[in-house]
Amino acid sequence: MEKLESQNRDKYIIERLRASDAPVSGELMAGELGLSRVALWKRIEILKAWGYIVASSRRGYMMEHDDGLAAWDMSVPGDIFLHDAIPSTMDEARMQALRGAPSGSIVLASSQSAGRGRSGRTWTSPQGGLYFTLILRPALPVSYAGSLILETAGILLRCLSGNYGIKLRFRWPNDIMNGNDKLGGILLESFGAHDKPDFYLIGVGLNFKSIQVEGRGTASFDKLSLDPPRRAQLAAETTRQMQAWAAKPMLEVGRWKALLPDRRIRISVYLWDGRMISAFPESYSRKGDLDLGGDPFLINFSECAKIVYDGEIL
Numbered sequence: 001m002e003k004l005e006s007q008n009r010d011k012y013i014i015e016r017l018r019a020s021d022a023p024v025s026g027e028l029m030a031g032e033l034g035l036s037r038v039a040l041w042k043r044i045e046i047l048k049a050w051g052y053i054v055a056s057s058r059r060g061y062m063m064e065h066d067d068g069l070a071a072w073d074m075s076v077p078g079d080i081f082l083h084d085a086i087p088s089t090m091d092e093a094r095m096q097a098l099r100g101a102p103s104g105s106i107v108l109a110s111s112q113s114a115g116r117g118r119s120g121r122t123w124t125s126p127q128g129g130l131y132f133t134l135i136l137r138p139a140l141p142v143s144y145a146g147s148l149i150l151e152t153a154g155i156l157l158r159c160l161s162g163n164y165g166i167k168l169r170f171r172w173p174n175d176i177m178n179g180n181d182k183l184g185g186i187l188l189e190s191f192g193a194h195d196k197p198d199f200y201l202i203g204v205g206l207n208f209k210s211i212q213v214e215g216r217g218t219a220s221f222d223k224l225s226l227d228p229p230r231r232a233q234l235a236a237e238t239t240r241q242m243q244a245w246a247a248k249p250m251l252e253v254g255r256w257k258a259l260l261p262d263r264r265i266r267i268s269v270y271l272w273d274g275r276m277i278s279a280f281p282e283s284y285s286r287k288g289d290l291d292l293g294g295d296p297f298l299i300n301f302s303e304c305a306k307i308v309y310d311g312e313i314l
Helices: 002-018 026-033 037-049 089-098 142-164 231-247 253-259
Strands: 052-057 060-066 080-086 105-112 130-136 169-171 175-178 181-192 197-206 210-213 217-220 267-271 276-279 304-309
Touching (some): 002 026, 026 060, 037 052, 089 105, 142 169, 142 231, 142 253, 197 231
Parallel strands (some): 080 105
Antiparallel strands (some): 175 181, 181 197
8 A cells, every 4th residue: 555655646746747847846745745845855766766857956846857667657458567676677577477467568677787688698778778578478479470579679660750759770680770879679589389489578678878869960868858758658659569469460571661671781691500691681571581582591580690781790
């Protein structure tokens, strides 16, 4: 009951500050909440730790940057598991999925101490980024896993472009790029039988640093005044759209056309068995495989040991 009461108070504080264009008196807000001014200050310090940048002055409190993470600030089809600092949202999501968390559930963390990328590589996850894993239970066999990565990438890029004016790009097989700099990535894991997995985990990590914003040039993400959706809404919107897609997968190659690598850049793929294929990208298959020029050259992301983009080794 006390935790629920705290959440209600936190929600009230944030919505009160969002609704005001001027500082809100601490004495006034404390009275509205039935708290002491010290207790109000402690609640605001907790909210600041979650990313709600609240300035204080003699005139009161004012929202400076509205980009916090709170369960009551999100709406997803499943459950929400929100953490401060944990080793890995992927590991936590696997545990929750094994306990029965429904499809459309999400695990978020303010930071990770053991975040990972493709092939077990370390992924640095400092405060201020967006780190979440969503749980999906579609009927897709593992051979179609590539379509899950492409669909997730497409949703993320459309949300960031349409709501923020942030133009990022996807670099196959799983990178989110800001120009030539890697901003984040998508990690996919499946559990259960290959023909019908029990569940998939889709991990998203975005380290927001300096990014190109349409019409504004280069800016630091945590200093921008952006309209919703914020990080919480970006994660929730991705989860909602992916859950809707997973319930009835649309395996249409045209959906992922914008995610195709530049056809002028040669890609060399070193496969798990030592073979190497070098060609120019043509398209994606309905399974989400990359077509490098014909049926013999359909490459699943899981087959790649190393990828070289015209001299750039991934």
